[in-house]
Amino acid sequence: MNLIYAKIVEVFIEEDMRMGRVQVGGAIKKVPLDLLTEARPGDTVLLADGVAISKVRPDESP
Amino acid sequence: MKYLDEYRSEELAQKIVAEIHRTVTKPWVLMEVCGGQTHSIVKYGIDRLLPQSVELVHGPGCPVCVTSLEMIDKAHAIAQRPDVIFCSFGDMLRVPGSHGDLLVLKSRGADIRIVYSPVDCLKIARANPDKKVVFFAIGFETTAPSNAMSVWQAKKQGVSNFSVLVSHVLVPPSIASILQSPLNRVQGFLGPGHVCVVMGYREYEPLAERFRVPIVITGFEPIDILQGTLMTLRQLEAGTHTVENQYPRVVNRDGNKVAQDLVNSVFEVCDRKWRGVGSIPKSGYKLRYEFHEHDAERIFDVREIDTAEPAHCISGLVLRGVKKPHDCACFGKVCTPETPQGATMVSAEGACAAYYAYGRHLELQKGLAEVAHA
Numbered sequence: 194m195n196l197i198y199a200k201i202v203e204v205f206i207e208e209d210m211r212m213g214r215v216q217v218g219g220a221i222k223k224v225p226l227d228l229l230t231e232a233r234p235g236d237t238v239l240l241a242d243g244v245a246i247s248k249v250r251p252d253e254s255p
Numbered sequence: 256m257k258y259l260d261e262y263r264s265e266e267l268a269q270k271i272v273a274e275i276h277r278t279v280t281k282p283w284v285l286m287e288v289c290g291g292q293t294h295s296i297v298k299y300g301i302d303r304l305l306p307q308s309v310e311l312v313h314g315p316g317c318p319v320c321v322t323s324l325e326m327i328d329k330a331h332a333i334a335q336r337p338d339v340i341f342c343s344f345g346d347m348l349r350v351p352g353s354h355g356d357l358l359v360l361k362s363r364g365a366d367i368r369i370v371y372s373p374v375d376c377l378k379i380a381r382a383n384p385d386k387k388v389v390f391f392a393i394g395f396e397t398t399a400p401s402n403a404m405s406v407w408q409a410k411k412q413g414v415s416n417f418s419v420l421v422s423h424v425l426v427p428p429s430i431a432s433i434l435q436s437p438l439n440r441v442q443g444f445l446g447p448g449h450v451c452v453v454m455g456y457r458e459y460e461p462l463a464e465r466f467r468v469p470i471v472i473t474g475f476e477p478i479d480i481l482q483g484t485l486m487t488l489r490q491l492e493a494g495t496h497t498v499e500n501q502y503p504r505v506v507n508r509d510g511n512k513v514a515q516d517l518v519n520s521v522f523e524v525c526d527r528k529w530r531g532v533g534s535i536p537k538s539g540y541k542l543r544y545e546f547h548e549h550d551a552e553r554i555f556d557v558r559e560i561d562t563a564e565p566a567h568c569i570s571g572l573v574l575r576g577v578k579k580p581h582d583c584a585c586f587g588k589v590c591t592p593e594t595p596q597g598a599t600m601v602s603a604e605g606a607c608a609a610y611y612a613y614g615r616h617l618e619l620q621k622g623l624a625e626v627a628h629a
């Protein structure tokens with residue numbers, strides 16, 4: 194299973210779906226953002242199998 | 256990278272390890288639920304930094320490992336059909352079924368494709384209207400939203416040649432099953448961080464209360480695991496048993512409600528057979544009737560398949576934390592990642608594969624050689 198952090202570069206609508214262009218390492222990927230209604234460019238999100246499932250809270254550190 | 260490097264700090268790790276040593280006064284057995292956590296523990300040698308009286312046993316949370324042999328055999332039966340394009344995550348390809356694996360079928364000409372996301376399968380289905388495109392939808396609650404999304408979209412967009420072979424499993428019933436077993440030794444849990452991203456951790460609260468065990472929802476980096484271990488040990492030493500959240504940067508108590516609604520509209524809870532463990536009531540998801548047109552089991556009518564597990568493989572006991580990989584006579588000898596006998600040797604998240612990847616079979620051989628020379 195694929196779980197990675199990604200940074201949202203752009204949010205757009207495609208075929209009725211909220212999509213995002215996200216940066217994963219050096220690569221740019223297109224992923225559904227439908228499950229994260231509040232995510233916007235600049236946010237870091239957790240992708241599970243190519244779908245964003247959580248916004249990372251920036252104020253948390255160990 | 257942010258959110259990674261700071262959770263791999265050696266200095267911080269040393270501080271937490273020292274605190275763990277100060278905290279522990281008695282022997283304790285902890286289980287990390289997720290295969291990803293197992294992998295980190297073995298990779299960074301975290302279990303060896305802990306006091307000798309603290310034992311980490313490895314849990315059932317490797318989705319590839321617990322997918323039942325029947326389901327693997329059904330996948331093989333479907334993938335062999337000439338009218339099918341069978342799509343799967345890469346690590347399912349080498350899982351042994353009763354007769355070989357998907358990679359062998361691929362080498363014999365079956366159209367088997369590795370995909371990164373089930374949503375990508377819709378594109379494949381649209382591009383191949385004369386084929387039936389099947390995705391092997393396995394995994395825990397973490398994977399359920401992407402699988403549900405693919406089925407939901409297929410129905411909405413009328414992609415009628417796309418279906419899923421569903422073998423979803425759920426964590427809380429497996430924890431209950433481990434705790435109810437007469438063989439159980441586990442006294443506290445490092446809970447499944449990524450599962451709780453989706454589901455939240457409310458459903459772990461009744462488990463902690465009923466079985467009087469602390470459950471600390473924990474992340475996957477070394478600092479996460481050490482912090483989760485410390486929090487669990489503090490509870491055990493204090494005699495408390497609540498659910499705590501070590502992983503608040505992505506987990507909250509309620510989880511992702513939008514994802515849960517999507518999952519609940521596509522799937523319903525069912526009994527599920529776990530590889531090496533057996534059937535656990537209400538421990539899986541199956542497709543709701545409204546989506547039966549996308550149900551590969553119904554479309555291909557592969558419901559009854561007889562299977563046989565290799566008798567010498569003890570992966571069922573490994574998955575329940577009763578045994579460790581090096582307790583298996585085959586570990587590192589007949590069973591290696593090149594010649595896996597059981598599922599826990601295939602996936603990187605499987606305990607046997609993690610022990611092998613980080614050289615623990617060599618230590619075993621060295622230990623035996625030392626005994627022989629003594």
Ligand code: SF4
Nearest residue numbers: 568570583590597607
């Ligand atoms: S080492 Fe191989 S045979 Fe032994 S339990 Fe693990 S997977 Fe099964």
